[in-house]
Amino acid sequence: MSYIGPFTEEQKQYLAERVRTAYPFLGQNAAGQFTNDPEEDVYGTPVDDLCKEELIKYKQNGLDCWDTMCVNAAKDIFPDPDDMFRYKFYGMFHVKPAQDSFMLRCRIPGGQMNSLQFRGMAEMAADWGGNYTDITTRGNFQIREIMPRNVVNTLNKLTDLGLTSRGAGADNVRNVTATPTSGFDPQELIDVMPLARSMHHYIMNNRDLYGMPRKFNICFDSGGAVSTCADTNDIGFYAIEAGEEAGVEPGVYFRMQLCGITGHRQLASDCGVLLRPDECVPVAAAILRVFIENGDRTNRKKARLKYIVDDWGHAKLLEKVQEKLAFPLRFAELEKCAEMPIKDRQGHFGVHQQKQAGLNYVGVVTTVGRLLPGQMHAIADLADKYGKGDIRLTAWQNLIIPHIKDEDIPAFLDDLKAIGFSHTTTNVSGGLVACTGSEGCKLGAAATKSQSRLLAKYIEERVTLDCPLNIHLTGCPNSCAQHYIGDIGLQGAPCKVNGETVDGYHIVLGGGVDDNRAIAKDVFQSIPFTEVPDLIVRMLQVYLEKHEANEDFCAF
Ligand code: SRM
Numbered sequence: 001m002s003y004i005g006p007f008t009e010e011q012k013q014y015l016a017e018r019v020r021t022a023y024p025f026l027g028q029n030a031a032g033q034f035t036n037d038p039e040e041d042v043y044g045t046p047v048d049d050l051c052k053e054e055l056i057k058y059k060q061n062g063l064d065c066w067d068t069m070c071v072n073a074a075k076d077i078f079p080d081p082d083d084m085f086r087y088k089f090y091g092m093f094h095v096k097p098a099q100d101s102f103m104l105r106c107r108i109p110g111g112q113m114n115s116l117q118f119r120g121m122a123e124m125a126a127d128w129g130g131n132y133t134d135i136t137t138r139g140n141f142q143i144r145e146i147m148p149r150n151v152v153n154t155l156n157k158l159t160d161l162g163l164t165s166r167g168a169g170a171d172n173v174r175n176v177t178a179t180p181t182s183g184f185d186p187q188e189l190i191d192v193m194p195l196a197r198s199m200h201h202y203i204m205n206n207r208d209l210y211g212m213p214r215k216f217n218i219c220f221d222s223g224g225a226v227s228t229c230a231d232t233n234d235i236g237f238y239a240i241e242a243g244e245e246a247g248v249e250p251g252v253y254f255r256m257q258l259c260g261i262t263g264h265r266q267l268a269s270d271c272g273v274l275l276r277p278d279e280c281v282p283v284a285a286a287i288l289r290v291f292i293e294n295g296d297r298t299n300r301k302k303a304r305l306k307y308i309v310d311d312w313g314h315a316k317l318l319e320k321v322q323e324k325l326a327f328p329l330r331f332a333e334l335e336k337c338a339e340m341p342i343k344d345r346q347g348h349f350g351v352h353q354q355k356q357a358g359l360n361y362v363g364v365v366t367t368v369g370r371l372l373p374g375q376m377h378a379i380a381d382l383a384d385k386y387g388k389g390d391i392r393l394t395a396w397q398n399l400i401i402p403h404i405k406d407e408d409i410p411a412f413l414d415d416l417k418a419i420g421f422s423h424t425t426t427n428v429s430g431g432l433v434a435c436t437g438s439e440g441c442k443l444g445a446a447a448t449k450s451q452s453r454l455l456a457k458y459i460e461e462r463v464t465l466d467c468p469l470n471i472h473l474t475g476c477p478n479s480c481a482q483h484y485i486g487d488i489g490l491q492g493a494p495c496k497v498n499g500e501t502v503d504g505y506h507i508v509l510g511g512g513v514d515d516n517r518a519i520a521k522d523v524f525q526s527i528p529f530t531e532v533p534d535l536i537v538r539m540l541q542v543y544l545e546k547h548e549a550n551e552d553f554c555a556f
């Protein structure tokens, strides 16, 4: 089913004419001069010193490429390299040579969707994409294989669905994540979905927040059972109980952890601040603005928040943040707050009771996040029939359907099975996470998605584990699937076998997040993929033979 396009010849001409006449009012005039104020520097960095990407943004704000996109869509052509970068401000990534087309990355705060949006996403993938979607490691959706002619159709429909992709790529705050069971998790201390949504809308509506030196990640953890890997974010807010011992009115507060960036082998660390829920968004906004004003605009590799804090320490950062706030930051030692609740490593799949009596949420297995449009329609139908049309995406690349009555669970599970899904999985497949890899990503050194499935099957046929195991496959050092937090982490690395280059991996062991936090250690280098499954099986067999009772793989 088509939504708007494809354009007729007449429409294409109309659009081209409309855009041509509108163009002089945009960022770049006919003589190629820029309409930005000709400042000599960008937040203190002389224009001559700006790195390539900063210069592109300096010439024209990425948000101002909409007309260019309309013209290019009408002509069905790809943009020039500068605009190719600006398209990412609308979540459109050109992924050549892996695929000569665009990938759309959306933003779905807290991974919360309704069934209408889910069906709409399926329609877009069918009409204008490659007929499949991927759930990402930020509980979000990507659609691939979008041709230039369909870029604007896709973005328009996304907005009509009540979703957006603004700032999903380039130097912007990425999808704001939150505990996916927010609002119904019996273990949660507070429903963080409203906070994730406020943060999202704050970012969307402040144009200065699209001017960061680099990407930025924010996450809210409710204290609920399902991890959302908050300590891998630039800002991870963790709900916690605190009272007199911490010098505060008893209640639920947030600890603020800063500078998680696992590709640089760093988890976020507590900065000593204790925030009331209503203080989180302003404080995050102040940090974003300090980052904007002080981040490195000359060297992309050093442009993340981590490098400001490495230089300044938490104290100086927080001083600068305080200058931007209308209320004082509250400090309290972490030890004087209550313990953070423990996560359930299998909480993202299976049937679980909600805090609302008589209702349940069911985690559905969607191995490494790939879905077909027909499957998405079927899932949306089930969410409507048994739940309230609410569907949640997780950082574990699966989905959760909440609000199912006790008495409906058997019928729901039968229907789920009938459409080809399950709520149960093995200790291996349940913790499998894989980035896009070389099948779609130009930086991928290995076909992570398909190899993850082969790997899980190989292990499951040979080993039965007595504890959950997280295996994360990431196609390159960027760590999009967070291999350093896996019990077993695989990082794509090309290998030579008989003079031929083949897919291979470096293998790291012993990572974790939240109550299990650790950066995995390098153990094996450049193992061809053909040898990886057997190597892992042998490691797991040793673990099964030798581990003590209650000693999981990570502790072993
Ligand atoms: Fe990522 C770049 C895919 C989560 C660290 N990431 C990319 C690009 C855009 C490659 C590129 O530059 O052309 C990948 C697009 C592949 C494609 O075509 O699908 C890509 N990243 C992904 C996704 C789709 C992996 C997945 O399969 O789920 C995730 C999308 C999340 C979302 O919905 O927004 C994704 N990437 C992450 C994460 C995890 C997270 O954010 O929670 C990280 C590690 C945390 C961090 O921020 O560093 C991550 N991606 C990177 C980096 C390294 C950044 C750095 O400063 O070290 C890059 C490279 C870059 O930005 O230049 C990168």
Ligand code: SF4
Binding pocket: 435, 436, 437, 438, 441, 442, 443, 444, 445, 474, 475, 476, 477, 478, 479, 480, 481
């Ligand atoms: Fe691409 Fe590397 Fe990220 Fe995988 S880890 S999606 S290969 S950039």
